[in-house]
Amino acid sequence: MARISVPTTARLPSSLRVDPTNPAATKILSRLSRSSLISVALDWLDEINLPQASPYLRQDEDEDEDEDEVDDFYPPARSLEELRDIYTSLQARKGSKREVLERITEGDWRHGLTLYQLAMADLQYLYDHPTSQKWSAYRIMPLKPPRDPDGEEPPEIDRQSLTIPRFHPSTFLKTLQSQVLPDVKAHYNFDAHKSLPLLILRIFILDSPYNTNHAMQQSTTSTTAFDSSRTVYIAFPDASPHVFISKPQTTTTVNNPGSNSNPRTGDGRRGGGEGVGVGVGVGGEARSLRNLLVEGIPKALSRPLRRQRFALQSTSLVTRNLAELVHRRGGGRANSAGAGWSVYYRTDDDDSRKTRETPLDLVLPSPPLSEQETQSPAVAGTGGGKRSAPLPVVASAEERREERAAKRARLVARARFAGTAVMGDGKGVERVDVVIEDPFPEVGEQHQDEDGLDKENTVERVEATGRKGRRRKKSRVDEASRGAAEDEDGDVRSEERGEEGAQGWRPYVRLTFHGSHVFAGIRQLVESGIIDGERMPGWMTGEEGVTIGAVRNGRIRGHKGSGV
Template sequence: MAPQAKLSVPTIGNLPHAHRLPVTHREVVRTFSKLSRQSLLSLAQQWLSRKTRDFCRPYLYADQDPDLGDDDAQFDPAHSYEELQEIYKELGLRKGGRKEVVDRMLEGDWRNGISMYQLATAEIQYLLDHPGALRWNAKRLAKIQHSKTRVKDMEVTNDSEHLPRFQAQTFMANLARELSPLMKGHYLIIRIKTMPLTLLRVYIHDSPYGTESSVATTDTHAPDGAKSVFFVWPDGSPFVYVSVATHMGQVVGEEARHLRDIVLHAIPKAFSRPSSRYELQNTNFTARTLQALLTFRGPGKSNAAAGGWSIFADNSFSQNALDFLTAPRPVETGNGASKEEPSSENKAGKGHPKRILVQGETPEVKRRKEIAEGRFGTSAKENDGQGIERFEVRIDDPFPAIFNNGVRQEDAALAQPSKRGRKGRPSLLDRSLEEIAESQRDDTWAPDVRVTFQGSHVFAGIRQLVEQGVIDGEKMPGWMTGEAAVTVGAVKHGRIRTKGSVPGV
């Protein structure tokens, strides 16, 4: 009698750590091809440790099938875990390329497949090796209250009633319960040792089946139904960082965004409990580095002290924040050395010699640097790890009325429909119906003027332009110094507008 075929039945369970993907799977090839040699060797030692052996089992000599044989195999299987550990230690001691380690892993020691746990740790390792690989969007986890008492300001105070209690196992169980009826997922939550962060990686499998054969499909023409989304929680902070892109370095389609939004909506529900419901609020801040997110949306004082106000958050003053007598700061010289700035006792004046200028620095250059320091404070320094790559603003100031033959020109411009159409996805800077109605009630017309700053460190670049005299630092508006702590905003009368106490748009 022929054996009965196995049936795949939809389940509500999660994808376990031990589920394997074939070594030819596109996710495995994509991830392993980006890791460095040192990172691969570190992961191999981690997978061979005792606590992860249950779901990172390698191919050993005892797993050989005597009927099939492995005569054509490029790598001979090891006899024990200890032997494998010694092999990878020897690989780490000698020089070589990354391909040597990748071939050893995928074609030798883990030729039977890479487990879901191994793929998750490999993606997290790549994220730690390349902090700017993903774009992050900062959200605020806030308790749903009455609209008049809802807390939306960016400052983090000692009052932590709005913060839910975070217990990893309970949160993971609640999150899986919210997502299991819609999709299958693999979850891994770890603690980042180098920064005060907790990272959650969610592998989304858009299928009702959670079998190993369903996850291991290698059809390159099929839609990419598996996606990885990252969430980061800083310690003692109500903010949550969400990865904007699902694949590191890959183009994200509408289906991927939809799957990510489903997971995003389940996060506050997993924190909620009876009589205590939470929601994720937008904070209009996007960055590529976690260090920048910790600076502008973290647990410290810098959330509400950006730009020139940063001097009040970096302990430059004594205990009294209004004490403006600071210690002498070192002044960089042309050859990279630094010397202490003369104190108030040595300043030019009656009975005191003139202040010695840095070699090659004119009084005008020194004045511009002092203006830049006053406008930016201790922020916007090059290579400070807090760079903002993109800053967009919409100017909402009304167009000045100009009369021509008794008719205001702005009325004629308002009567003519705009011929410029915007294609693609809607932008956060697009005016809402309420804003259009408000402009019509005020009988004013504001042209759709948008300014975009883009670079590796936008505000550091603006600071350098001030120091070089390209931008007038005295007349420059405050939002150009980054003091609003947003990456998308609407400007009116020289200030970033706020909506519901949230700066931005």
């Protein structure tokens, strides 16, 4: 260790050790389950990681120290093999998490856990709990002088518009480092995601000008410098000009003891102006750090020497689900062909579609839905074979009509959603916010038109938490509440009047869909006939791939979703 600590702009070295009693270190470790803890420990003992995660081993020469360590509860192991065996045996037998945790912090790594180890443990937590972070997707765009804030106008035509941004991890890191302020130290760790085509960069920010042990010692006195909200993840999907940046957890103060114990920093910086709570204060600070990073990312990606400068553009997709992000913003074909359009790229559902694709196959393709139609009774039969058999015999006209309606609803759902938005596909968004900007339908208008708009002017709250527990509240904005609403939304109305002229009254309607898999929930509602699938507007199928949007004329406004 260096005797003198000099403030530099260099990054924190991976081999820097953190005292295992540090609350942040114990927090990171104690979040993991027992099995992940053991597997992480075994990973540390792997040949590749060993230089940056060496355990505390007994040296042969200090025999005399043995007497001191007789009462040591976790006597240091003599060799790496012995240690590996210990952890493998721990893996095999049952026990408490506490046991493993104490063995790590008080035994084998009593001399400190390196930042690299902490990063590995933290990433393990991310893999164990894939929805623990909230990600927002950004598109990497060529930097242009700002022309049109809405993005409605197409960008200028030049060669630049044809370049696809490129990403080189180590160069990126070097440039990003130079963008971050010198009084903030960060530790960076790259890791390839285990199951998704992603490269994850974990940035761990320390509020210290030193990059030696001093940074750690400071942090033991004030825990906020060492907070989990200061961990920022950036994910780079393979072969895609997008980046996903994790949002700091501002509201979850439960698993954030550091922010609770230290109200000083939060209020000191923000003057307590928010008055919401301590978590917000610290979160706000972390958010500003994050903003600094977000500003740094495009600069780090840019290459001024090649006259290539990039900017990040939000793509209005915020979710906890990385699989969904990779699906909608990744390197595949699904980026701007969501929901029903997925028939144009899907490969994995049935082989009749696969054969349809090559022009050398002369077999007449069956329409995509007819095949499903013949299969659906068979599928239903697996569930309740006894029930489905006598059904055609005793089916009354009423039942048959119901049956037909249900079948039709299923078909419509299939037409609108194709193979997407299925409950168990693991690609769900938890929250969709939509603002309706359409004018209120005139009372004297034709019946059809009013019906069409009726759906959009209702406030729906769909809880799609699985099969049951679904709730749907439908409150129509009716004549009586008009006056009140008009007063509230006077500003909005007048503003838009100026834009569109006397088009009529526009109520401020905002829909929030909330659930574990929003679009699968809507699909279920369509399948059960609660939502009329044929009249349902397209944005309710999730085909735009956005979670925040404004609807005008029944469509999500702008070009943000469709990629053009």
